[in-house]
Amino acid sequence: MNLIIMGAPGAGKGTQAQIITDKLGIPAISTGDILRGAIKEGTELGRAARSYMDRGELVPDDIVIGMVKQYLSSERCKNGFLLDGFPRSIEQAESLARLGVKIDAVLAIEVDDEKIVERMSGRRVCPGCGASYHLKYNPPKTPGRCDRCSAELYARSDDNPETVRTRLATYHRQTEPVKKYYAGQGLLITVDGNQAIEEISKIILDALSRLGSKNDTDKK
Ligand code: ADP
Ligand code: ADP
Numbered sequence: 001m002n003l004i005i006m007g008a009p010g011a012g013k014g015t016q017a018q019i020i021t022d023k024l025g026i027p028a029i030s031t032g033d034i035l036r037g038a039i040k041e042g043t044e045l046g047r048a049a050r051s052y053m054d055r056g057e058l059v060p061d062d063i064v065i066g067m068v069k070q071y072l073s074s075e076r077c078k079n080g081f082l083l084d085g086f087p088r089s090i091e092q093a094e095s096l097a098r099l100g101v102k103i104d105a106v107l108a109i110e111v112d113d114e115k116i117v118e119r120m121s122g123r124r125v126c127p128g129c130g131a132s133y134h135l136k137y138n139p140p141k142t143p144g145r146c147d148r149c150s151a152e153l154y155a156r157s158d159d160n161p162e163t164v165r166t167r168l169a170t171y172h173r174q175t176e177p178v179k180k181y182y183a184g185q186g187l188l189i190t191v192d193g194n195q196a197i198e199e200i201s202k203i204i205l206d207a208l209s210r211l212g213s214k215n216d217t218d219k220k
């Protein structure tokens with residue numbers, strides 16, 4: 001399955017992406033994680049992206065689209081993938097279509113804006129595997145350490161309330177229209193993200209398994 005997960009910053013995309021891809025055995029491709037990795041390594045890509053991310057604005061399309069294209073053409077995506085954080089604009093969605101990539105479903109997690117700042121202030125992420133935790137709602141087993149790879153967790157510099165507000169505005173202006181774009185193609189599955197993590201995963205996995213059996217019937 002070729003999937004996309006959408007939602008405001010802090011809606012729970014990364015958290016759900018990990019659960020879903022573990023279950024389905026496909027890779028999650030997070031453009032945010034790839035960009036943060038590039039910044040950490042000090043590559044040219046990282047240097048080009050940094051100021052946009054610090055301000056909470058979108059990194060320019062020419063940087064991001066090339067990056068995604070390279071990942072999607074890799075061997076590990078040949079049995080499917082889940083894109084987390086891409087496309088984030090109509091232009092990006094159109095360029096994905098131009099690459100000839102067929103999408104099976106687009107999951108949109110909806111969370112009230114008022115909840116977002118609290119989610120972000122308690123978020124701690126793993127520099128090694130990108131796993132996302134929350135001090136209150138999803139704490140790691142050992143405080144400060146990733147359950148999966150034991151790396152030391154950190155708070156993202158762009159998760160401060162001021163940058164979060166800019167990111168939310170960017171989301172409403174540039175990314176939300178993408179939902180309509182996919183709804184028009186009959187691909188959008190909307191999920192209420194104001195519930196517990198396990199509830200949301202269950203709803204998503206149920207919807208995907210219905211979709212899977214429908215696709216099998218259509219093929220017969
Ligand atoms: P969140 O999951 O909290 O929304 P991400 O880790 O997905 O945050 O993204 C962090 C930042 O990386 C964004 O604010 C943006 O600057 C940049 N970024 C990530 N994905 C894209 C994209 N598809 N297009 C442009 N910029 C992106
Ligand atoms: P995104 O990738 O959309 O930016 P994350 O998956 O990183 O979002 O989640 C943002 C923060 O909210 C993290 O600290 C995460 O542990 C927490 N979180 C995710 N889903 C839920 C939920 N359903 N209820 C409460 N907190 C959640």
Ligand code: ZN
Pocket residue numbers: 126127128129130131146147148149150151
């Ligand atoms: Zn980890």
